[in-house]
Amino acid sequence: MxxxxxxxxxxxxxxxxxxxxxxxxxxxxxxxxxxxxxIFGQGCAGIYADAPDVGCCTLGAHFADDADEQRVAGFVGMLDENLWQHGPRGREVTTEDWVEVDDEGERKTLTIVVDGQQACVFQNRPGFAPPGGGGGAGCALHALAYVLDKHPLETKPDVCWQLxxxxxxxxxxxxxxxxxxxxxxxxxxxxxxxxxxxxxxxxxxxxxxxxxxxxxxxxxxxxxxxxxxxxxxxxxxxxxxxxxxxxxxxxxxxxxxxx
Structure with missing residues (x-):
């Protein structure tokens, strides 16, 4: 409807x-x-027709303030290849791997294009099957929360869990x-x-x-x-x-x- x-x-x-x-x-x-x-993964069509698999994560997330970014940074450092499909391999994570500055000078999570679909760098795509098990589509930081037995509002940028x-x-x-x-x-x-x-x-x-x-x-x-x-x-x-x-x-x- x-x-x-x-x-x-x-x-x-x-x-x-x-x-x-x-x-x-x-x-x-x-x-x-x-x-x-x-209803992400259960009928969500995505905010853009050309990126139906990534929900509302197409544009990345702007940080509320420095504290928001620093809190998320601590959890980004805990991600591994079994949780984060598009993270760096064989080296430590750097800020450049997941933060960018938009046209207005505001800091936000990096967006990347995979198979023609733009989305937040933390958005794992359908078919993600890491060697250690788990996987599937969805936010890597969201998945990390469950591994740590935390609520996702603790690991994700403020705008993500509030929306x-x-x-x-x-x-x-x-x-x-x-x-x-x-x-x-x-x-x-x-x-x-x-x-x-x-x-x-x-x-x-x-x-x-x-x-x-x-x-x-x-x-x-x-x-x-x-x-x-x-x-x-x-x-x-x-x-x-x-x-x-x-x-x-x-x-x-x-x-x-x-x-």
């Missing part, structure tokens, strides 16, 4: 962060209670002159990619094909949300999500969900 429209009625909730009275969390209940799940949850910050001044920081937790839809997002050949968040989870997003992505919000704020969010699901308001359901 085609994607749903980008604009539709949504239900939002605002509450003070229990761990920080200067923060107000603004959360999209419609998105967070949806049945969305990543398609979007966290934004806004400074707000109330009419009485007091201020707070608004932290929004919402859907990273096509618009989140900038003007080029409208040119993507396929995108997941508004596609019925990706709204197939048996549990709502706030449950399936609890580790990511806790990392983004903190545990106290997540617990408060979960309470509001549960109440929202009980209400089952027709104007508050994601249109890509099965009804």
């Amino acid at each position: 085609p994607e749903v429209d980008l604009v539709f009625p949504r239900a939002w909730v605002e509450f003070v962060n229990p761990a920080d009275e200067d923060e107000v969390m603004r959360c999209d209940l419609t998105w967070l209670t949806s049945s969305y799940t990543c 398609p949850i979007r966290r934004t910050f806004r400074d707000v001044t109330r009419q009485d002159g007091t201020t707070y920081t608004e932290v929004s937790i919402a859907e990273y839809d096509r618009r989140g990619w900038g003007p080029g997002g409208h040119d993507l050949d396929w995108y997941c968040t508004g596609n019925t094909e990706a709204h197939v989870a048996l549990e709502p997003l706030y449950v399936t992505s609890a580790p990511e949300l806790i990392e983004l919000m903190g545990r106290p704020a997540y617990d408060e969010l979960a309470r509001h999500c549960e109440a929202h699901l009980r209400s089952r308001s027709a104007l508050a359901l994601h249109p890509a969900d099965p009804h």
Whole structure:
């Protein structure tokens, strides 16, 4: 089925962060209670038609900051040929093997072209069968997390594990002159990619094909949300999500969900 429209009625909730009275969390209940799940390798068509096997990893990942890059660097040094298809062979990894600078001077993961398909250098392609076993398509850093018994959010660049949850910050001044920081937790839809997002050949968040989870997003992505919000704020969010699901308001359901 085609994607749903980008604009539709949504239900939002605002509450003070229990761990920080200067923060107000603004959360999209419609998105967070949806049945969305990543379907990479299970029907994902990729954001570009000429690279259907690499999901949304076509353009590489921009680092949030120096700390993000340095954290990932520590895990890149743990990768071997059984986990990383396109890593260097017979020598130690260097920064040039996995980092590049884009046209705006921003640092990001290197992209390479294999069999005509561009993707992040950490993206192993279908048919990857290393001599030590394992393999298959997918992110080498994601695979490393399971080897280390960690969650992938610990080993991957921030933007990779956050997508398609979007966290934004806004400074707000109330009419009485007091201020707070608004932290929004919402859907990273096509618009989140900038003007080029409208040119993507396929995108997941508004596609019925990706709204197939048996549990709502706030449950399936609890580790990511806790990392983004903190545990106290997540617990408060979960309470509001549960109440929202009980209400089952027709104007508050994601249109890509099965009804």
